[in-house]
Amino acid sequence: MSRERPHRDGGPAGADGAGPVTADSRPRPRGWSGNLRDYALEVRGSVRDGERGPLLVIAGLIVIWIVFQALDDKFLSPRNLSNLSVEIVGTGLVAVGIVFVLLIREIDLSVGSVSGLAGAAFAVLNVNQGVPEWLAVIVAVAVGMAVGAFHGFFFAWLGVPAFVVTLAGLLIWNGLTLYLLGASGTINIDEEGLVASLTSRHFGDDLAAYAVAALGTAGYFLAAHRKRSRHRAAGMPYRQTPEIWVRTGVLAAVSFTAAYTLNRFQGLPFALLIFLTVLVVSDYVLRRTRYGRRVYALGGGVEAARRAGIGVERVRVAMFMVSGTLAAFGGLFVASGLTSASPTTARAAGSGMLLINAIAAAVIGGTSLFGGRGSPWSVLLGVLVIQSIASGMGLLGVEDAVQFMITGGVLLAAVAADALTRRTEARRGRP
Amino acid sequence: MVAHPPVLALRGISKRFGGVQALVDVDLQVRAGEVVALAGDNGAGKSTLVKAISGVSPADRGIIEWEGRLVQIKRPHDAHALGIATVYQDLAMCDNLDVVGNLFLGREIDRVGVLDEVEMERRARDLMRALSISIPDVRIPVAALSAGQRQAVAISRSLMGAPKVLLLDEPTAALGVEQTSHLLDLIEEVRDHGMAIILISHNMGDIKAVADRVAVLRLGRNNGLFDVSTVTQEQIISAVTGAADNAVAHRVKGDEEAWP
Ligand SMILES: Nc1ncnc2c1ncn2[C@@H]1O[C@H](COP(=O)(O)OP(=O)(O)O)[C@@H](O)[C@H]1O
Numbered sequence: 001m002s003r004e005r006p007h008r009d010g011g012p013a014g015a016d017g018a019g020p021v022t023a024d025s026r027p028r029p030r031g032w033s034g035n036l037r038d039y040a041l042e043v044r045g046s047v048r049d050g051e052r053g054p055l056l057v058i059a060g061l062i063v064i065w066i067v068f069q070a071l072d073d074k075f076l077s078p079r080n081l082s083n084l085s086v087e088i089v090g091t092g093l094v095a096v097g098i099v100f101v102l103l104i105r106e107i108d109l110s111v112g113s114v115s116g117l118a119g120a121a122f123a124v125l126n127v128n129q130g131v132p133e134w135l136a137v138i139v140a141v142a143v144g145m146a147v148g149a150f151h152g153f154f155f156a157w158l159g160v161p162a163f164v165v166t167l168a169g170l171l172i173w174n175g176l177t178l179y180l181l182g183a184s185g186t187i188n189i190d191e192e193g194l195v196a197s198l199t200s201r202h203f204g205d206d207l208a209a210y211a212v213a214a215l216g217t218a219g220y221f222l223a224a225h226r227k228r229s230r231h232r233a234a235g236m237p238y239r240q241t242p243e244i245w246v247r248t249g250v251l252a253a254v255s256f257t258a259a260y261t262l263n264r265f266q267g268l269p270f271a272l273l274i275f276l277t278v279l280v281v282s283d284y285v286l287r288r289t290r291y292g293r294r295v296y297a298l299g300g301g302v303e304a305a306r307r308a309g310i311g312v313e314r315v316r317v318a319m320f321m322v323s324g325t326l327a328a329f330g331g332l333f334v335a336s337g338l339t340s341a342s343p344t345t346a347r348a349a350g351s352g353m354l355l356i357n358a359i360a361a362a363v364i365g366g367t368s369l370f371g372g373r374g375s376p377w378s379v380l381l382g383v384l385v386i387q388s389i390a391s392g393m394g395l396l397g398v399e400d401a402v403q404f405m406i407t408g409g410v411l412l413a414a415v416a417a418d419a420l421t422r423r424t425e426a427r428r429g430r431p
Numbered sequence: 432m433v434a435h436p437p438v439l440a441l442r443g444i445s446k447r448f449g450g451v452q453a454l455v456d457v458d459l460q461v462r463a464g465e466v467v468a469l470a471g472d473n474g475a476g477k478s479t480l481v482k483a484i485s486g487v488s489p490a491d492r493g494i495i496e497w498e499g500r501l502v503q504i505k506r507p508h509d510a511h512a513l514g515i516a517t518v519y520q521d522l523a524m525c526d527n528l529d530v531v532g533n534l535f536l537g538r539e540i541d542r543v544g545v546l547d548e549v550e551m552e553r554r555a556r557d558l559m560r561a562l563s564i565s566i567p568d569v570r571i572p573v574a575a576l577s578a579g580q581r582q583a584v585a586i587s588r589s590l591m592g593a594p595k596v597l598l599l600d601e602p603t604a605a606l607g608v609e610q611t612s613h614l615l616d617l618i619e620e621v622r623d624h625g626m627a628i629i630l631i632s633h634n635m636g637d638i639k640a641v642a643d644r645v646a647v648l649r650l651g652r653n654n655g656l657f658d659v660s661t662v663t664q665e666q667i668i669s670a671v672t673g674a675a676d677n678a679v680a681h682r683v684k685g686d687e688e689a690w691p
């Protein structure tokens with residue numbers, strides 16, 4: 001939750017010094033006219049705390065991309081990157097649900113099975129029972145929500161440890177999925193339908209991708225600028241204009257490059273747009289609303305939250321409902337990618353690959369297993385790492401057995417890094 | 432003065448944890464503008480009593496009167512609503528949240544659910560300044576603060592809603608000499624503004640310095656109520672240790688070193 005701000009030295013009152021500048025008591029640099037070296041120090045200061053983790057992951061991602069590109073020059077092709085941006089969405093949505101649960105220091109092991117259940121429920125309802133597609137989608141997502149409420153009830157009100165409840169859930173919902181599909185076997189979903197279009201539809205017009213990039217950049221800039229003005233008006237420390245410009249510039253460079261790349265294939269994928277929307281909304285709820293504050297509070301100290309009058313049980317149930325809902329939503333993307341729901345994929349969902357990928361994505365991106373630290377945006381980075389490895393190994397034709405070992409190893413490394421971070425922070429007096 | 436009913440009166444409070452009878456028929460009263468010290472050995476039930484009043488862990492039996500009228504305190508929310516603020520022995524803070532987040536936890540300033548961080552930060556700074564609490568920044572996680580700073584933040588949080596009754600559970604335990612005297616000054620100041628304070632302390636010096644009366648708990652029962660201006664340290668200590676079974680003994684025994 002700590003906001004990374006380089007300036008801790010009071011309000012604008014401190015800015016009028018004109019005397020000799022020393023490292024510790026220098027006046028606030030004003031725009032680019034300030035000493036550039038000072039500014040570099042400021043940036044480094046702001047990077048040091050909250051952003052070191054993400055920067056490391058970005059570095060790791062770049063290394064992964066370079067290595068796979070060296071091994072197979074199709075890896076960084078617009079086609080492969082565009083496919084990657086669609087493939088991350090199923091796992092990514094599930095992982096966002098996991099983030100909500102991890103933030104309150106719990107775990108949901110059932111998400112893989114729940115996503116399989118949602119895909120099967122949709123296929124059975126729509127294809128076998130003739131229920132309209134939109135209604136089948138709503139029911140499938142509602143099933144995920146109900147399953148989450150069920151887990152939450154056992155955990156929050158009956159006090160069964162969450163990992164046991166959701167471990168039982170993993171088996172129960174996988175069993176239910178196989179049962180649902182048992183009568184019909186593999187169900188192929190309508191390739192022209194709504195669910196299929198979740199992963200197949202692209203906005204072919206170049207403008208779409210650029211518009212999203214521009215909107216995201218402008219939105220970031222305006223939010224940062226508004227925050228700065230409000231802090232300044234209130235006489236409180238605020239982020240410097242050049243720093244805002246640099247951040248905006250980096251964001252613009254990344255998002256416009258991504259848009260350009262996507263446009264060189266089929267344009268902005270519908271799936272990616274949905275994923276980004278979910279990230280923006282969930283980040284806003286967690287970071288900016290009263291409700292989100294409660295979620296973080298639970299992760300930082302359940303007893304403290306309870307004594308502050310927070311309805312701990314309700315928040316807990318709600319988090320499992322979010323996790324179930326997003327797992328189901330993610331499951332529809334998985335079914336969409338396969339354009340089918342089948343016992344084979346259901347068994348695969350129950351085997352935990354999706355679960356492990358989702359947890360790994362959340363943790364790699366910097367969401368802590370120890371609660372109270374992390375954000376939905378961490379998933380974007382994490383799932384890119386996970387899915388890049390999977391995609392690269394797929395291109396190289398690496399067999400499943402090896403992929404399992406590597407994915408497991410990556411998860412272990414991410415969790416170990418999380419534990420180490422926690423230890424060093426504890427030593428420095430940070431959570 | 433005499434006509435005022437106590438702002439908070441407890442009668443016959445009992446609480447059991449499984450096999451442990453933590454409180455038995457405890458009575459306690461506190462008036463506006465009064466500091467009542469609550470003394471007792473470790474495990475006497477002081478923190479349990481605090482949690483019963485603050486709604487964290489309601490009593491099994493007993494009556495709570497607020498300004499002369501019967502009230503129910505079943506949840507922390509009920510206590511907040513009445514105007515009871517508490518600084519718990521363990522401080523009850525969320526380590527991952529920053530100082531602002533902890534100060535406003537459970538009563539955030541918002542507009543239709545969206546946090547007003549700027550206003551909260553501004554008030555937090557004002558509060559820190561008004562109480563002359565020095566912390567590095569209101570935006571660092573409380574886990575990064577020293578024990579004394581955390582204590583100070585917890586106390587300022589309790590004062591934020593302008594409560595009528597303040598419960599302080601061993602607030603000086605983690606403080607140095609200077610911080611303790613700062614806190615005692617603060618207690619006197621809010622007392623002079625008409626707040627009623629229940630101060631749990633092991634320290635006879637603190638009790639003598641700010642309390643008007645001392646209530647002693649022993650093994651979950653009332654074991655004496657003294658006027659600080661007339662009681663001797665030894666009398667309090669013998670009530671605490673059980674050398675005296677009520678507030679009548681005058682044995683001169685034990686000294687401050689006997690206190691943990
Ligand atoms: N949550 C609890 N569960 C079980 N026993 C408890 C609990 N809280 C307190 N007790 C017991 O109640 C008694 C009083 O404890 P406490 O109120 O913390 O004492 P004090 O604060 O006076 O040192 C002790 O015997 C303690 O072990």
Ligand SMILES: [Mg+2]
Binds near residue numbers: 477478479520600
């Ligand atoms: Mg205690």
